[in-house]
Each structure stands twice: as structure tokens, then as C-alpha cells.
Amino acid sequence: MTQETPTEAGSPSSPRRWGTILVWALVLGLLALLGFTLIRTQQGQVGIGDQVPDFTLTTFDGEQIAITDLRGQVVLINFWASWCLACEDEAAELENAYQMYKDQGVVFLGVDYSDIEREALAYLERFGITYINGPDLGTRISQAFRIRGVPETFMVGADGLLTSVRIGPYSSLFEIVDAIEGALGQ
Amino acid sequence: MSKKTLSVSALIVLLLLLFINQSAFAQDDVPTDDDVNAIAKQLYCPVCENIPLDVCPTKACSQWRETIREKLAAGWSEEQIKGYFVEQYGARVLAAPPAQGLNLLIYILPVVSFMIAAFILGRALYSWRRTEAPAESDTPIKSDDPYVARLEEELRKRDA
Numbered sequence: 001m002t003q004e005t006p007t008e009a010g011s012p013s014s015p016r017r018w019g020t021i022l023v024w025a026l027v028l029g030l031l032a033l034l035g036f037t038l039i040r041t042q043q044g045q046v047g048i049g050d051q052v053p054d055f056t057l058t059t060f061d062g063e064q065i066a067i068t069d070l071r072g073q074v075v076l077i078n079f080w081a082s083w084c085l086a087c088e089d090e091a092a093e094l095e096n097a098y099q100m101y102k103d104q105g106v107v108f109l110g111v112d113y114s115d116i117e118r119e120a121l122a123y124l125e126r127f128g129i130t131y132i133n134g135p136d137l138g139t140r141i142s143q144a145f146r147i148r149g150v151p152e153t154f155m156v157g158a159d160g161l162l163t164s165v166r167i168g169p170y171s172s173l174f175e176i177v178d179a180i181e182g183a184l185g186q
Numbered sequence: 187m188s189k190k191t192l193s194v195s196a197l198i199v200l201l202l203l204l205f206i207n208q209s210a211f212a213q214d215d216v217p218t219d220d221d222v223n224a225i226a227k228q229l230y231c232p233v234c235e236n237i238p239l240d241v242c243p244t245k246a247c248s249q250w251r252e253t254i255r256e257k258l259a260a261g262w263s264e265e266q267i268k269g270y271f272v273e274q275y276g277a278r279v280l281a282a283p284p285a286q287g288l289n290l291l292i293y294i295l296p297v298v299s300f301m302i303a304a305f306i307l308g309r310a311l312y313s314w315r316r317t318e319a320p321a322e323s324d325t326p327i328k329s330d331d332p333y334v335a336r337l338e339e340e341l342r343k344r345d346a
Contacts, residue, residue, distance in 0.1 A: 023302055033291075083233075083245040114232050114275055116249045138276040139232055149233075 045146045048165060052077075052156045053144035057109055059134035060121060065109065067156075074183040075107045075156040076176075079136070079147050081115045082123035087151045090169035090176075091127035097176040098131045106180055111136050113150050155179045157186040217258035225254050225264055228281045229271055238281065 046053060052075075056066045067075070078094060080087040098108045110133035112120045117135060124133055136142050145154060153166040163183040170176045226240035231250055234242045239250055250271075257267045271279050283289040 019305070023306075026298070026302075030295075033288075081233075081246065083249060114246060116253055119249055135274065137274060138272075139278070140276070143276070 043146065045148065045165065046144075046154070046162060048162050050162050052154070052160050052162055053141075055141045055144055057111060057132070057134045057141065058137060059132055060117065060124075063132075063134075065132060065134070070107055070156075071160050072158050073105050073107050074158055074180065075109060076180065076183075077109045077111060077145075077154045077156065079111045079113050079142060079145070079150045079152045081113045081150050082119040083115065084150045086169045088127070089171075090151060091123075091129065093170060093173045093176055095127060095129050095131070096173050097180065100177070101180055102131070104184070106184070108132065110134070111141050113142050113147070114139065153179070155183045157183045159186070161186075215259055217255050221258055222251055222254045225258075225267055226251050228268065229279050230281060232275060232278060 052067055054067060056064055058064055076094075076097075080091070094108070094110075098106075102108075108131035110124075110129065110131060112133060112135045115135065120133075120135065123129075145152070148167070151166075151169050153170065154162055155164040155166075157163045163186055164179045166175075166179065170179075223240040227238045229239040229250070230237065231239055231242060231244075231247050233246050234244055237247075239247050254267055257270065262270070268280065272284075277284055277289075283292060285293050
């Protein structure tokens with residue numbers, strides 16, 4: 001009777017084993033990347049009580065305004081664009097509110113989203129807007145706030161936390177005043 | 187004809203030639219819609235997702251196309267214009283993301299996946315061919331194994 005030699009089919013060779021590990025590592029890496037992307041897209045906007053995202057706005061005049069330098073002050077951050085018709089509904093009222101509160105240490109920042117500078121400057125002139133405004137270079141600021149469109153307005157309290165978020169235009173000066181007073185009262 | 191008249195005539199002719207020449211240059215410098223759209227179709231504005239700039243009907247996109255026209259008229263190259271839009275609005279405006287950072291995966295993964303799939307398929311085909319080869323043989327199994335002999339005997343009885 002002949003003695004059977006054990007086959008090596010059950011024990012894969014080393015390169016084959018490494019190949020399998022590599023494939024699984026690639027698949028798991030892809031799944032992790034997919035999961036990370038999904039989590040990011042599901043995050044939604046920054047909301048009330050969240051820390052204001054860190055950003056620096058370069059104004060149309062070339063001045064750099066860092067949000068961290070404004071800590072201790074109430075800040076209104078308004079995202080707008082010259083092509084946005086809804087933005088026009090609140091433009092004049094925002095300037096009125098700025099005139100009311102500029103001496104009380106309330107800072108207004110206009111962030112011009114996906115716009116052409118010439119058109120943006122014409123818009124500012126048309127509505128007589130005098131508060132700080134600048135382009136959202138590389139759409140970095142809007143991405144940090146995860147905005148869904150324009151106009152959107154974020155009120156930041158003196159402690160750097162968001163006190164209100166407005167999606168769409170303010171319908172009256174009263175609403176803007178209400179948001180600012182809420183931030184001042186915090 | 188006096189010398190003065192000749193000088194004036196020469197001056198007028200010279201001015202006319204200059205004017206014609208400039209007009210011709212101006213004609214050449216005006217970018218056509220095709221020139222603008224050749225670049226616009228490679229861009230997407232962040233406002234209108236999934237609609238290339240060349241066919242996007244919004245006011246924002248119309249402004250962007252006008253900017254492309256102005257930059258082309260100013261002598262900017264395609265790469266310079268695309269670079270300007272990336273600087274202003276971010277890399278996501280590009281139809282084809284730049285091959286750097288995580289974006290590299292978009293370009294590398296399909297090639298790597300194809301190579302891995304081809305390798306696995308190749309190995310599988312090789313393995314199948316090896317296992318199928320003995321089955322194709324019609325020659326009876328010759329064996330001294332008593333178990334095989336008994337099995338064949340049983341089968342013969344069953345057929346009878």
C-alpha cells in the first residue's frame with residue numbers, strides 16, 4: 001500500500017497570501033473613505049451652539065480679517081452673491097442694521113459667494129453697503145460653514161459660539177435686530 | 187500737386203492703414219462663443235451642480251462665461267484661466283479634478299483595480315484548466331486499488 005503525500009493546496013503560498021491581504025486592505029480602505037465622505041455630507045450645517053469655524057476673510061480692499069481676532073465681539077456673517085435675487089431682499093435692511101449697531105461693537109462681515117468681483121462691487125454700491133465685504137476665495141469659508149445656498153446669515157456671540165442661523169433672507173429689519181439682540185444678550 | 191497736399195494725403199492714407207490694421211487685429215482678438223465654451227465646458231460653477239458652465243442658464247454662469255471671454259481677450263491661456271477659477275472658487279469647479287492629494291485615487295484606483303481583477307481572473311482560468319484537463323480524458327482509469335475494482339464491479343452489476 002502506497003503512502004499518500006499531503007497536498008499543499010490548503011496552504012496558500014506566501015505571495016498569494018500577501019496578494020489577498022493587499023486586496024482586502026484596498027477594499028477596506030475604500031470603504032473607510034466612502035464612510036468618511038458619507039459622514040461629512042450628512043453632517044449638515046454648523047448650527048446654534050457650535051463654535052464658529054475658523055476663517056480669514058480677505059476684503060475687496062485686500063485687508064485680512066480673521067474671525068479669531070473678533071473674539072469678544074458679536075459678529076454677523078452674511079453669505080450673499082450679486083446674482084442672488086433673494087439677497088437683494090435683505091441687502092438694504094442689513095445695511096440699516098449695521099448703521100444701528102456699528103457703534104455698539106457689532107461687526108458685520110459680508111462673504112461674497114461664487115461671484116465676479118466687478119458685479120459684486122456694483123451690487124455693494126447699488127445697495128449702499130458700507131460694512132466689511134470680501135470674496136469667498138476658493139469657497140473655503142462657505143465650505144467651513146457648509147452652507148447650502150445664499151443668502152445665509154450666522155450670528156456669532158462674544159464667546160465665539162453661534163447664537164442664530166438664518167437660511168434665506170431676513171424679511172424685515174426687526175428680524176435682524178432680534179438676532180443681534182439675542183447675540184448681545186448672551 | 188503741392189508738397190503740402192502730398193503730405194496731408196500721405197498722412198490720411200497712413201492713418202487709414204493704421205485704422206484698418208487695428209480693426210483687423212481687434213477682430214482677431216475677440217474670442218468667439220466656441221472659444222469661450224471650449225473652456226467653459228471644463229468648468230462647473232458651485233451653484234449649479236452637475237451642469238457644465240457652457241450650457242448652464244443661470245445668471246452666475248453667464249457672468250463666469252463673460253469673465254472667460256474677458257480673460258481670453260486679455261491674452262490669458264486656457265490653463266491660466268482655469269487656474270484663476272480654481273483660485274477664486276476652489277478645485278471643485280474643475281470637471282476633471284487635479285491629480286494631487288486624495289484626488290490621485292480617482293486616477294490610480296481604476297488602473298490598480300483592473301490589474302488586480304485581471305490577475306485574479308488569470309489565476310482562476312489557469313486553475314480551472316488544470317482541474318478540467320483530466321476530466322477530458324476518455325481512457326478508463328487503470329488502478330490496482332481494490333476499492334476501485336470493487337466499485338467497478340458494483341457498477342457493472344447495477345447496469346446488468
